[in-house]
Amino acid sequence: MEPVAGSLLAPLLLGATAFANHLTTTYGETANYWALGVHITSWLAQFIGHGVYEGRAPALLDNLVQAVFLAPFFVWMEVLFFFGYRPELKGRLDKAVEREVAKYRASRVKANRGSDGAANASRSNGNGTAK
Numbered sequence: 559m560e561p562v563a564g565s566l567l568a569p570l571l572l573g574a575t576a577f578a579n580h581l582t583t584t585y586g587e588t589a590n591y592w593a594l595g596v597h598i599t600s601w602l603a604q605f606i607g608h609g610v611y612e613g614r615a616p617a618l619l620d621n622l623v624q625a626v627f628l629a630p631f632f633v634w635m636e637v638l639f640f641f642g643y644r645p646e647l648k649g650r651l652d653k654a655v656e657r658e659v660a661k662y663r664a665s666r667v668k669a670n671r672g673s674d675g676a677a678n679a680s681r682s683n684g685n686g687t688a689k
Contacts, residue, residue, distance in 0.1 A: 560644075
């Protein structure tokens with residue numbers, strides 16, 4: 559992780575850990591049950607959101623480490639970029655993301671053309687003329 563961004567995140571993580579410890583000490587297992595319920599509900603909402611609005615599976619299904627450990631850092635960097643943190647880094651990352659999105663879209667178009675070609679080939683008699 560970027561050192562300054564990590565240093566800015568560390569106090570928040572320590573504070574969240576202390577608060578979780580306080581809740582567990584004060585409320586016992588009830589706090590853990592609530593946390594587990596919120597966590598499961600959030601994952602379900604993510605799956606539904608990805609399915610309905612993106613039409614894709616969430617990153618969790620591609621790479622568990624990325625989804626559980628790296629995604630929170632991604633969100634933290636987005637928060638910092640919103641407040642003007644290292645605009646040159648944000649620019650480089652935005653360009654890299656645009657290139658990856660363009661490659662993804664091109665692969666989807668190629669895959670769709672390939673499936674259309676296979677469908678058209680099944681409707682021909684093998685020499686290019688329709689049956």
